[in-house]
Amino acid sequence: MRDANNGLGGVATAVATALVLAGCGGNAADDGVQAGMSRQLSAVPVAVAAASPWPVWSGWDFPYNEPPLASAPAVAFGVSQLTQSATQTVFRGAHMLPAGSVQNYRIGVFVHHDVFYYQADASAVINADGTFTLTLPRSVGSADRAVLVLHPASYDPLSGPNCNAAGGFCSGQITGTTKLSLPVDPAAVTAYTAAYFPAPATSANAQIAALQRMMNTPQVTGGPYGAGRLIRSFHDMDSAFLYDQALAVIAFSLAGEQASAEQIINALAKSQSASGAWVFAYLADGADANPGVDMRIAGANAWFGMALNAYQKAFGSTKYLAMSIRLHDYLRAETVAVTINGVGRSGLRFAPTNYVAGRTGIFALEHQLDAYASLHQYHALNGGSQYLTAATQLRQMAESLWNGTRFLGGYDANTGTLNTGERYLDTYSWSVLALGNVGSAGQNFAAALPGMCDYFNVGGRLDYPSRKVTGIVGFYDVIYDNVPSSAPFVWSEGSLGAIMAMRQGAPTMQCAGNGASQMLESLNYMVDKLGSMPYATRNTNADFTSSGSVAGTAWLYYANRNKNPYAHY
Helix, strand or coil: CCCCCCCCCCCCCHHHHHHHHCCCCCCCCCCCCCCCEEECCCCCCECCCCCCCCCCEECCCCCCCCCCCCCCCCCEEEEEEEECCCCCCEEEEECCCCCHHHHHEEEEEEEEEEEEEEEECCEEEEECCCCEEECCCCCCCCCCCEHHHHHECCCCCCCCCCCCCCCCEEECCCCCCCCEEEEEEEEEEECCEEEEECCCCCCCCCHHHHHHHHCCCCCCCCCCCCCCCCCCEEECCCCCEHHHHHHHHHHHHHHHCHHHHHHHHHHHHHHHHCCCCCCCCECCCCCCCCCCCCCCCCCHHHHHHHHHHHHHHHCCCCCCHHHHHHHHHHHHCCCCEEECCCCEEEEECCCCCCCCCCCCHHHEEHHHHHHHHHHHHHHHCCCCCCHHHHHHHHHHHCCEEEEECCEEEEEEEEEEEEEEEEEEEEHHEEEEEEEEHHHCCCCHHHHHHHHHHEEEEEEEEECCCCEEEEEEEEEECEEEECCCCCCCEEHHHHHHHHHHHHHHHHHCEEEEEEEEEHHHHHHHHHCCCCCCCCCCCCCCCCCCCCCHHHHHHHHHHHHHHHCCCCCCC
């Protein structure tokens, strides 16, 4: 789980939230990569019949736009055909304005590189029959997306406080209603839609191809292994979380997509610190998403260790072994002495600095699991008794957080207390995936899995400008003080991990009559038109966007292919 606050027992979350919502940044590169590209997209509605409680699709079905919304739009507006050449880009689509009022509206277009550039010379025709055409007299070059806004004729799209009218651009702003990076507040316009310019995909697997499309990012040069690219964590943002880079490298490695895996590793090689670690989040151009704050968070680094292991195992290559040694030595060094219930342990601390007060004294269960798997895998590939010793210590630390019926979220050495009040979904699923169904002393870890039904939700919903998906079943993320959420949603990444744990440890388990296979079938309905898995269904949690995500897409690949990223070698 990407959240930087798991297992903290109530430590402040402001910094992590800022990172989750990291906005636009970076420099455009590789102009002309998309030149000559042409996409003819069908505007024919698609009806999918589904029996209750399975999700139902309805409305227009436009493939390359439709960021999920907080609620259904008052005026539907979407791009149904996008054609690009070296000299022009043409958007064609449909709207639901009353025929007699179209003359009162205009369509503007922003093209996103590092910020959203308003295309003042674009020409648009809004037809009374519900169609429109917008023509931009150039290729979009290296842009990753365009945002079209339908607005009253009197409205100036560059009038927002985040805009520079003289420069003709707007910085991305993330609103509470959309949780997406947009040039205008959706409340200020009649309707909007985003059209995407994905990177080319080579894989025949739907999820792997979707991940490849999300690498429409600037080239990162100057690293020790040559140029590379990060993968953007969400379609609509410029964040590139370390955890998501790891998930994508693991998926690419498992799928045999060596070139794609190497692109990400090459890009990150440039930013590996002298300590051997990376910071929590980057922007799409490789810049630190939170400069000046030392956020070398243990769990994210352990996941990237797992990614380097997956690459080495899949391709039989030691190309990046020097990187891996430095990282795994860092994880060993961050495994420090801690006493829990009077017993001395060696545990992985949350971070080496108190970028938020008390971080160095936090020992999150998830981080122990991640580093245990990474070090164990590394030892299987490369040997070295010190790595096996560290892995064994971390397994013992993780097992010390088992209370007899379930795993606790972590331990706070600052206060000498176990985290009993925060029950994270991942403490159930990831513990089984990493440690197995049974502990070193015969503890029945799998017996805790039915507790995940406390997080189960049958009412997940996604609203798009042109389609509605209702009835998604799955799990949300956390329960505080044993009080179920009053606003449950379906979190794709966590739900898919839970499904994998159910398959492994509780194959007959059901929640509200739904077994693992039914849940997985339901979640596959969430996939967007670029093949990506939205991070969550509609919700009010600022950290859970409904944009297409690396985490959801990678975990969907793992679940569909029954590939456990924690697997021991």
